[in-house]
Amino acid sequence: MESDRPVDGASPEPTYETVDVSVLVIGAGAAGARAAIELVQQGVDPEDVLVIGKRGHGDAHTTWARGGINGALGTQDPEDDWTIHAADTLKEGHFLNDPGKVETVTQRMPRLLRELDDWGMAFSRTADGDIDQRYFGAQSFRRTAFAGDYTGESLLKTLVAKAQSLSIPYRENVFISRVLTEDGRALGAVGVDLDTGDFLAFRADTAVLAAGGYTSLYDRHSSQDDENTGDGPALAYEAGARLMDMEFVQFHPTGMVGDRYGEEWDGRLVTEAVRGDGGRLYNSEGERFMERYSPDQMELDARDVVARAIDREVREGRGTENGGVYLDISHREREYIEERLPRMYERFADLGVDMATEPVEVAPTAHYGMGGVVVDEHSETDVDGLYAIGETMAGVHGANRLGGNSLAETIAFGEAAGEAIADRLAGEDRPAVGDDQFHRLARHHLADLTTLAGSDGSEDPEVLFDELRGLMGAHAGILRDGEGLVEGLAELEALRERAGDLAVGDPTSRSFEFALNLGFALTVTEAVLRGAAERAESRGAHYRTDHPETDDGWRRNIVIERDSVGGMHLSTTAVGSPSQAVQTALDAGYELNYHQLE
Known part of the structure; x- marks a missing residue:
């Protein structure tokens, strides 16, 4: 255990365990597991990788994804291919998707589904014994592979078994509360063991955020109550990364x-x-x-x-x-x-x-956040050495997600990030993270957590969290308007003030976890409301009753970054163009015909 003198005169002194690792994967669902597997398959020593889960191992939100996982195998419809899958994804996303990221997913998925089959995933089968595929909404052909209606459960079970066969270490029931950075570089992360209450500091050359999305910030949602609370996007934003497309929430x-x-x-x-x-x-x-x-x-x-x-x-x-x-x-x-x-x-x-x-x-019911963290083609954020994958990242889904693409994204970008990080570790001689700078940052944040654990204010963090959910449902639901969004921002500011007077138990208590969740939720809720207020049109999952038409001038992504005084600065960026192969598929006009089912 590491301890230290008081921080700026603060008391008590934070005491914590330090763990050194090359790659820290924050999130133990499909995306995090697949990234860790790829790292080891690319030659990284398993002991240099650590996967952190907020819940028990195998209990990630992936298990709640039931219907299927997309890939143009053509086992039911041989005319399907990855370019048509990409075209369907772009159309469903109302052409706000990053075409390159869409193509990364759709090109990789046929091979990756076969790989999962080789690893023992319990896919449902055709009469010929091949992987069966079903229709999902807005798909031109049957390309959703499935394991009954428990596909996510089967997928995560397969990935956990593969990771265990590779001896990849993991720690469960650990809540990561801050990514540590200095001079635009990720140094690791700190958090708390929810079982013991012990503080933890993970010093890492590279960190991967695979911590899910933010739809549990709504009063009616399809997630577990304590999952998808905005951890991933908030951790990245507070570390200096940008967010994008946060206004697009799929119901x-x-x-x-x-x-x-x-x-x-x-x-x-x-x-x-x-x-x-x-x-x-x-x-x-x-x-x-x-x-x-x-x-x-x-x-x-x-x-x-x-x-x-x-x-x-x-x-x-x-x-x-x-x-x-x-x-x-x-x-x-x-x-x-x-x-x-x-x-x-x-x-x-x-x-x-x-x-x-x-x-x-x-x-x-609120189901998926299309928005998330801005990343490059390898899933690296603006922060050197910090990656984001799965529902934490933005770019693949645009204004609306094609059913079956969420699990596909986790696998495809889990592999892509793992490849990129393995190359980085093999090809770079990065300067080591210094003891002094790492521990100075860790102690400063953990001193704040120590103070939080002793708070005896008048507000219950779980009650405030429920009020925030009601705010989101009322002002940023299926239908929005400018007046309601402004009201929502005012209510959010009042909630933020009340959140400065919390009553919080020790680090093993439910109130402590909800206090941390609330901090993330306040950040992400503001991003959703501000993005929705800025986008004066209706497109995909974002429907403004006061601007009911789609405006070609708004075929741009809204990007959010922290300004010089800590506020949110919004800007827009142009959307790229698809490859010629995908454009050809778009021009062909493929479309699902429901009546084939009847």
């Missing part, structure tokens, strides 16, 4: 809603696979209402289109008593449902609903 059309399910299930995802396998949406009057909004693509139109259609049905009085609509797959055979959707079938059966004979009740 999945089908989250659970209804008194019969209970409060703990509210907002939980009903996988898109239900609609991909033929599920139909009905309002309270028995109308299959997507015929009005999207007669060609129906329930499998883009997620933003379907979510807004449901929202409109409810607002115009055609919703259920619980503020939702009905999703019905009972026209399919029971055996088909049990085979293709086993987890969904079991979940609803446990709640007293037989999906084979009756519909389930659903409503939109």
